[in-house]
Structures are given as structure tokens and as C-alpha cells.
Amino acid sequence: MYRETQIIEDRSTVSPTGVDLEGADLVINVGPQHPATHGVLHLVIALNGETIKKVEPHLGYIHRSIEKMCESLSYRQFIYVTSRMDYLSSHINNHGCALCVEKGLQLEVPARAQVIRVLMDELTRLASHQLWWGAMAMDVGALTPFFLAFREREMINDIMEETCGARLTMNYMVPGGVMVDIHPDFQRRVKEFITHFKNKIDEYDELVTGNVIFQNRTKNVGYISKEDAISYGMSGPSARGSGVQCDIRKLYPYEVYDKVKFDEIIETDGDSFARYMVRMKEMRQSLSIVEQLIDNIPEGDFQAKTKAVLKLPKGEFYSRVETARGDFGVYIISEGGTTPYRIKFRSPGFSNLSALDHMARGGKIGDLVAIMGTLDLVIPDIDR
Amino acid sequence: MGWSLENISHFIDSWLYNEFDPTIARLIEFLIIAVCVIGLFAVLGLVLILMERKVSAWMQVRLGPNRVGPGGMFQTVADTLKLIVKEGMTPLNVDKFLFNLAPFIVMIVSMVVLAPLMFAKNFQIWDINIGILFITAVSSVSVIGILMAGWASNNKYSLLGAMRSGAQIVSYELSAGLSVLCIVVLTGSLRISDIINSQANGWWLFKGHIPVIIAFVIFIIAVTAETNRAPFDLAEAESELTAGFHTEYSGMKFALFFLAEYVNVFIVCAIGATIFLGGWMPLHIGNWNGFNHAMDYIPSFLWFFGKTFLLIFVIMWFRWTFPRLRIDQLLNLEWKYLLPISMFNLLLVTVIAILKWHF
Numbered sequence: 001m002y003r004e005t006q007i008i009e010d011r012s013t014v015s016p017t018g019v020d021l022e023g024a025d026l027v028i029n030v031g032p033q034h035p036a037t038h039g040v041l042h043l044v045i046a047l048n049g050e051t052i053k054k055v056e057p058h059l060g061y062i063h064r065s066i067e068k069m070c071e072s073l074s075y076r077q078f079i080y081v082t083s084r085m086d087y088l089s090s091h092i093n094n095h096g097c098a099l100c101v102e103k104g105l106q107l108e109v110p111a112r113a114q115v116i117r118v119l120m121d122e123l124t125r126l127a128s129h130q131l132w133w134g135a136m137a138m139d140v141g142a143l144t145p146f147f148l149a150f151r152e153r154e155m156i157n158d159i160m161e162e163t164c165g166a167r168l169t170m171n172y173m174v175p176g177g178v179m180v181d182i183h184p185d186f187q188r189r190v191k192e193f194i195t196h197f198k199n200k201i202d203e204y205d206e207l208v209t210g211n212v213i214f215q216n217r218t219k220n221v222g223y224i225s226k227e228d229a230i231s232y233g234m235s236g237p238s239a240r241g242s243g244v245q246c247d248i249r250k251l252y253p254y255e256v257y258d259k260v261k262f263d264e265i266i267e268t269d270g271d272s273f274a275r276y277m278v279r280m281k282e283m284r285q286s287l288s289i290v291e292q293l294i295d296n297i298p299e300g301d302f303q304a305k306t307k308a309v310l311k312l313p314k315g316e317f318y319s320r321v322e323t324a325r326g327d328f329g330v331y332i333i334s335e336g337g338t339t340p341y342r343i344k345f346r347s348p349g350f351s352n353l354s355a356l357d358h359m360a361r362g363g364k365i366g367d368l369v370a371i372m373g374t375l376d377l378v379i380p381d382i383d384r
Numbered sequence: 385m386g387w388s389l390e391n392i393s394h395f396i397d398s399w400l401y402n403e404f405d406p407t408i409a410r411l412i413e414f415l416i417i418a419v420c421v422i423g424l425f426a427v428l429g430l431v432l433i434l435m436e437r438k439v440s441a442w443m444q445v446r447l448g449p450n451r452v453g454p455g456g457m458f459q460t461v462a463d464t465l466k467l468i469v470k471e472g473m474t475p476l477n478v479d480k481f482l483f484n485l486a487p488f489i490v491m492i493v494s495m496v497v498l499a500p501l502m503f504a505k506n507f508q509i510w511d512i513n514i515g516i517l518f519i520t521a522v523s524s525v526s527v528i529g530i531l532m533a534g535w536a537s538n539n540k541y542s543l544l545g546a547m548r549s550g551a552q553i554v555s556y557e558l559s560a561g562l563s564v565l566c567i568v569v570l571t572g573s574l575r576i577s578d579i580i581n582s583q584a585n586g587w588w589l590f591k592g593h594i595p596v597i598i599a600f601v602i603f604i605i606a607v608t609a610e611t612n613r614a615p616f617d618l619a620e621a622e623s624e625l626t627a628g629f630h631t632e633y634s635g636m637k638f639a640l641f642f643l644a645e646y647v648n649v650f651i652v653c654a655i656g657a658t659i660f661l662g663g664w665m666p667l668h669i670g671n672w673n674g675f676n677h678a679m680d681y682i683p684s685f686l687w688f689f690g691k692t693f694l695l696i697f698v699i700m701w702f703r704w705t706f707p708r709l710r711i712d713q714l715l716n717l718e719w720k721y722l723l724p725i726s727m728f729n730l731l732l733v734t735v736i737a738i739l740k741w742h743f
Contacts, residue, residue: 028540034626050544050711141614141621141708147444207705213615214707365544365624366710 025049030368032061037372038135039379041353050364055357059383066384070343075101075175075310078340083169085347086381088128091120092323094173099254100319100330101175104312110301113177114255119293120160120172121321122286123190126197127156128324129283132376136276137208139373140217140366145208152200155193159186175310177303190294194287201283209280218272222359222371225270232358233351236326237282238375241275243268248322260292275374311338325349325376349381389507389685417509421495428650429643430460435693436646436700443704470635475538478632482536487633487640489529494647496522500576501654504685505664508576515576516568519655520561523610526648527553530619533641534629545628548711549619553610555718560606560652562726563599566733567659570596576658583662593741595732600660602726607652608699609714611645615706616714649696657691664688 026047032040042058066085070078079097083090095117102109109117134149157167162183164172172179208214224234229242239246247264249257265281267274312334320329326348333342352375360368396416400409434449434457441448449456474480500515502508512518527550534546568574570592571582582588588596609616620628630641657663664684668676709717735741 026540026544028544050548137707141617142706143440143614144444144704147446151445208707211707213709213713216713217707217710364710364712366618366621366708369624 037379038377041377041379041382043356043368045365045368047365052360052363052365052368055360055368057353057356061383062380063383064380067343067345071340074338075312075340078343079173079175080169080171082345083171084380085345085384086323086325086328086349086378087168088131088378089124089323089325090168090170091117091124091172092321093328094171095121096319096321096323096328096330098173098175099321100317100332101310101312103319104315104317104332104334105175105306105310107176107304107306109177109255110304111298112300113302113304115293115297116178116182116302117173118255118257118260119190119290119297120163120170120178122289122293123156123159124170125286125324126283126290127153127160128376129279129286130156132279132324132373133204133208136373136376137214139369140214142208142211142214145204148200148203148207152193152197155189155196159189159193162186162189174303176306177301179303181302182297187294187297190290194291194294197287201280201287205280209276215273217366217370218276218374219269220271221363221367222272222275222374223270224355224359226268228358229270229355232355234326234355235351236322236324236348236376237265237278238275238326238352238355240265241267241278241374242270246327248320248327252320254319254321256293260289262286262289272370272374279376309338311336312340320346323348325378325381326352345384347381347384349375349377349379353377353382388683389504393507421498421509424498425491425495425643425647429646430464432646432650432696433460433463433642435696436703439697439700440704443701464639467639468636472635472637475632478538479536482532483632484637486529486533486536487637487644489532490526490644491640493522493526493529494644494651497651498647501651502576502580502658502663503688504683506577507685511575511577514574516564516574516579516659519651520557520564523648523651524553524557526644530629533633537629537632539632541625541627542629542631545619545621545625545631548621548625549612549629551711552612552616552618552714555715556606556609556616556722559602559718559722559726560610562723562730563603563606564655564659566592566596566599566730569730569733569737572737576663579659580663580665583665586668587660587662587665589660592733593736595729595736596660598729599726599733600656602722602729603656603660604695604698605722606718607656608702609718611648611652611699613645613649613699614703615708617703617708618711618714621708649699650692653695653699654688654692656695657688661691661695663691 028045028047029042030045031037031042037043040061042061044056044058045052046054064084066081069081073081079094079101082093082097086093130149130153134146137145160170161167163180163186164170166172224232224242226243229239229244234242234244235246243266245251245264245266248254249262250264262285265278265285267278312332314334314336317332317334318329320327322328327346328348329346331344331346332340335341356371356375359371363371397413400412403409404412437459438448449459452458452462474483497519499510500508500512500518530549530553531546534542534549537543567579567588570588571579573579573582585591589600612619620630625631630638633641664687666676666679666682666684666687668679
């Protein structure tokens, strides 16, 4: 750790961490407590007037050593910790972990559970994108969309609350299926939500997408080419905005994703507006997936029969799912015991954040905020 | 003799000059005016902040303040009380003199600008013959206060905010000034009372053809920028610079900035209402004598404040709808679009005024 004042007093062009500041006039700390960073991300930006010369993310402010914690938890328990990583897509995180454990146990998940899982994943993706839309608009200075987004997100949260008993950290997916069956009202309320949200998403477009100021703020800002996006390891909507085909739901379909019809949204402009449009269109796709599945939940068990204590055979297991932010990977090394020997999570936000410096260089401070908005960073996901 | 503000002020004036020596009478008048201005300042702050919160709540599907007093009416009073009793903190390593001076400069400027405004029929503090020039000149001084606050705070966010604000206010003053000049050209006078009297048979917005409408639109855009309000609130862009130039201020000193911001909004809207919408002049439509007569019964101060608050509502509407511009886009908008347009527009208006094409 170093303090910014040291750099200024030294007047050197290289910071104590070895970062070349390139003779910047002004070094400012954005965060850890700053309204732009949506949490506790700490960025050290070197500025020349208003122009950004360098962005250096500093991680560790909310590091909770989740991976290490998981090593001392059983295969049922460790899934719950992952809800605290990317809290906006906790269902999908849990899903990825459950898939990995199931792979190790070679467990067949009942058809009903598979459909419920996909439904929950897509509702989560919708809720996450709604929140992102509000926060994105707030980053570029429009405050009203945030409240409109929360109005719709509240409906999803209520649906979740009925079935899972939680609104944020769901802990609903367990190895072998889902924890409890869906609430009797689930289908009716989801259908209500679909009809409600179909009108509202057009309102979203009218309010923000078509706005001239918004387009000026995002078009040709934060450009990243397809090659750079791949080399930074970007994934999810952020990479698809640069034309990278990386939707895990299409490339390595899990559960029932190979049976539903949906498009992988790809924009090729690579700027902030392209990333914005990917997410806006993805919301419509998620809506259509939910529409296709909501009336076709097969009857049957919601959970496969499993032993009380799960033991994974000796070996290495990897599974990946598409969260609202991108490719989420779970890598388990098992020694054959009841707890994993080592767990590694590949979180999408971390790789996406690494491209921030590349995108923001040469832009203005306002651009940095708009770029961070379109990367859709969730800090606990980056800083595990 | 009715109970209009004009009569009351005349009555007090003649009574004072009858009773006292002229010098003392004048001093007492100064005192009364000072108390009135401070009172107006406080009331405007309370009303406008409540209005902002209610308007934003209405646009954001919320209720807004609704606990303190009926409909949350005393929420701003409670907030102000809280700010008054709060410790007036001066952080270490700031330039103490400038840091403490800055909020007063900003506030005094907005108080002084109230002087030439005509609040009701012939009810005005100072009918100075260069009224419009006085307003534009004095209101530019507030940027010094903002720069001072940003510089003295010894905070990088404050400095960036103040620099943005300086660049912004200095640029947008040109457009605002040029669009005001359009009306001055049509009227042939800088005096506020002359400008209002020239609109007795119709407001300039209606009788000045398209160039005046263009000037009005440019004026609204420019004054939104001049008062540092969204979509031009770069000086205090909270997602970029936390709170901009007043990041380090707290307590009453912060309240003064906050109050001055809202009173500035009132002032620019009052100027807009005065020069484009006829100030206290009632709405008259051609030969509809009955309608015109009915409109005359509405007191003139209601007309003035009604028009002003209409414009304030529009500016609040902007704030809760639009995203914020980037600093370079902001300056491009002014220097590449608004300024050339308003210069050309001024020429058009001059032609209209010379050829007497206006109604």
C-alpha cells in the first residue's frame, strides 16, 4: 500500500508499486468510498487536467478469502458462501457450484429442477441487468432511471422471496436440484411480471437509450477491439459488445439451455454504447426464455436423492456458467474427502476490470465513470 | 387605494420621509430592504428545496418528504435547523480565510442580483437604468466564490469541480447575455421597468417571431448551465467528483452554498420571466376583452411568481430527466453551437427591430 501524497512529494514518474505515472499532473484516489465505484473499488487515477493517463485498480478492500473459507466447508455448505460474491447473480453463482459438485458425483438432476434452475437464472439475469441499467444511467448523471429500475426489480425480488425465502443471497440451488419446490403462486406472478416488464423495457429505451446526451456520452467511448477483449480475458456482455462470441449458454449449454430458443447478442462496435445495447437486448432474450419455460415446468422431483454427506472422488472438476456479468468458472480439486482440497473461482468481473485501464486511457473523468458503468462491476465478485 | 405591494411600499416610503430626516429615512429603508431580502432569501430556499424534492419524488415514483408537518412541508425547515446547529468545520491545511469567505461571496452575489428585479407592479428595490447589465455583471462574480472554494479547500475533487465550474460559467454567460440582448435590442432600454412596460400589449415570446423563441430556448439552456444544474452539473457531478467544489464544506457554510444555488435558480428564472414572459404583466389575448379583464384581477405578484415558478419547474424537469454532459461536450455545445447561433440570432433580431417587423 502506498499513499498518493508520497507520489506527489517524490515527483517521480514511477509510483512505489512500480507503475509508470507518465508525468501526470494530478493523482487522485477514486474510492474505496466513492459514489462512482458502486461499492468499495479503489482506483488510483493519474490525470493530466481532465484527461486520464492511467487507471490503476487496487483490490483487497473487501477481500474475505472466500476461496480459502470454502476449503473448510462441506460440499453442501460452500455453495452458500458464493452468494456473497456476485450478489446480484447469486442464483447463477450457486448454480455453477452445484453443477461442479454434480459433475464430481455424476449426479443426474431431475428435469423439473433443471427448468426451475434456468428460470431462476434468467430472472436473476433480468434483475441484475435492471439494476445495472439504473446504475449506469446514474453514472452518466440521470438519477430517475435508478428508481424506475428498482420498481421492476422489486417484483422479481418478491417472486424470489416467495420461493427461496431470500431477496439477495438466495442459497436456493443445492447439489442435485433446488432446495425447495417453487411456490404455488410462482407461475402466476412471473407471468404478471412478464406482461408488466414488456411495456416497461420500451420505456427504458425511450428514457435513456434514445437520449442524445446519453448517446454522446457512450458512443466512441471506452473502445476495446475484439482482439484486446479476448487477450484481457473479458467475458459476458462486456466482451460481446466487442464482437466476441462467448455466451456459455450457447457454447457449452448446461441444463435446458440447448432446448430453449434464444439469440446470443453480439454487437461489434466495442464502445460503451455497444456494451449497453448488448445488455438491453439480453433483457429481452431473458424475458423470452422465461416466457418459453414458465408454462412448461415438467412434473416430478425438484431434487435428486443424495447422501447426507457428499464426498467427491479424487480428481479435478471444472464447470462454468454464464452469469449476468460473464463467464463464471468453478474449479474444485478433491482429495476424496468431505471438503474440497482447493477451490478456485474464475469471476467475470476481475477480468473485465483488468481492461479498464486500456479503455479509459486518453478519456475524460466522465468517460471513466461511463466505462465502469458499462463493465457492470460488482466489487465483491472481483475482490473475493 | 387598494392593498397592492406598490401602494404599501409607497405608503411606507412617504411616511418615513415625512416623519424623519431624509438621511435617516433612507437608512431605515435600507434596513427594511435588507431584512426583506434576507427573509425572501430564506423563504425561497425553503420553498425551492421542498419543491425540488417533491418534483423529483413525483418523477421518480416516490412520495418524497412526508413526515415533518403536513405533506412534509417543514422538512426543509428541519434540515436547515440541523445544518445551523452543526459544527462549522474548517478542515486542516485549508486556506482558512478564503475557505470561510467563499460561501459568503456566493451568497452576497445572489442577494445583490435580487435588487433590480421587479416582483410586482412597480414593486422593485432599485430601478437602475442599466438593470440587465447590472444583473449579468454581478452574477458573474459568483464564479469567483466557487473558484475560491475549490482552491482553498485543498482537495483535488474540489479543485477539479471548481475548474469545471469556472470554465462552464464563463462560457455560458456569453450565450445567456446575447439572448438577453435580443430583448434589449427590441426594447431599446436596459431598464427592467421599461422592458416590462414594452410587453403591455403582448409578451416578447409571442410578439417577437421565431428569433425571440430561439433566444428564449438558448437562454433557458445557458442559465441551466450557469446555475450548475443538471444536465450541466459538472461542477458537483456526484458520480465523478463526489460533491465537487463544496466537498469539504459542512454545516452552515454548506447550507449557504446550497441556498445560493437555489436562489440563483430563482433569479435566472425571474429574469427569464421578466424579459420573455412579461414579468408581472397579465396574459392578454388580442381582442378577448372579457378574458383580458378577468386576467387583470389576478394580482401582479402572482403573475410574476407564477411565471417564475413555471420556468423553475422546467429546469427541475431537466434535472430529473437528462444525463449529464461531459466537460468537452459541454464546452463544444457552447462555443460551436449556442454561441454562433445566438450571435446570428441577435443580428436577425436587430433587423426585425430596425424594420419594426415585430408586433
